[in-house]
Amino acid sequence: MTTQWHADSPIYLQLYQQVITRIIDGHIKEGEALPSVRTMAAELQINPITISKAYQMLQDEQIVEKQRGKGLFVKTGAPEKILVREKQAFLSKDWPQIMSQISRLNIDIDELLSPIKEEK
Incomplete structure (x- = not known):
């Protein structure tokens, strides 16, 4: 994932689009876990709330699902x-x-x- 952000769009939207692109391109596959919020925040050096907002959008669109105690996983058919x-x-x-x-x-x-x- 990129660490260079564009000023014309909120970071959480850019992160959301990066995850979408990675899923389409096959870098993140069905059933595969997304990195944890903490891991992503540390890796990208951004606020965990920003990561959470992007991940929540993915959940709202039913692209990923939360598995209690395990994290977020790309849904089948996503x-x-x-x-x-x-x-x-x-x-x-x-x-x-x-x-x-x-x-x-x-x-x-x-x-x-x-x-x-x-x-x-």
């Missing part, structure tokens, strides 16, 4: 649930802005695909 949600958010929010920029700059499909074709 990666797929997150992926569906992130795709929907991208297609409804980010993609229209990207399409608008492509149109404004008069970029054609060949220009967009050239980096992909060059990789092959």
Whole structure:
């Protein structure tokens, strides 16, 4: 996890998004425990309440579940649930802005695909 925080967003939201990204990317798997609040706070040198807020968001969204005496664990099906949600958010929010920029700059499909074709 990163220790560099952006001033434009609260740290707990950035931490929440980092955990989401790590789950999507497979770095944190279904059934795997998240690091404890104390461990994360010490590692990232931030207030434990900040970690708790990010973890609470994950619990509220039913991405992780608390196992009494053991900690927080990624729920079964959470990666797929997150992926569906992130795709929907991208297609409804980010993609229209990207399409608008492509149109404004008069970029054609060949220009967009050239980096992909060059990789092959």
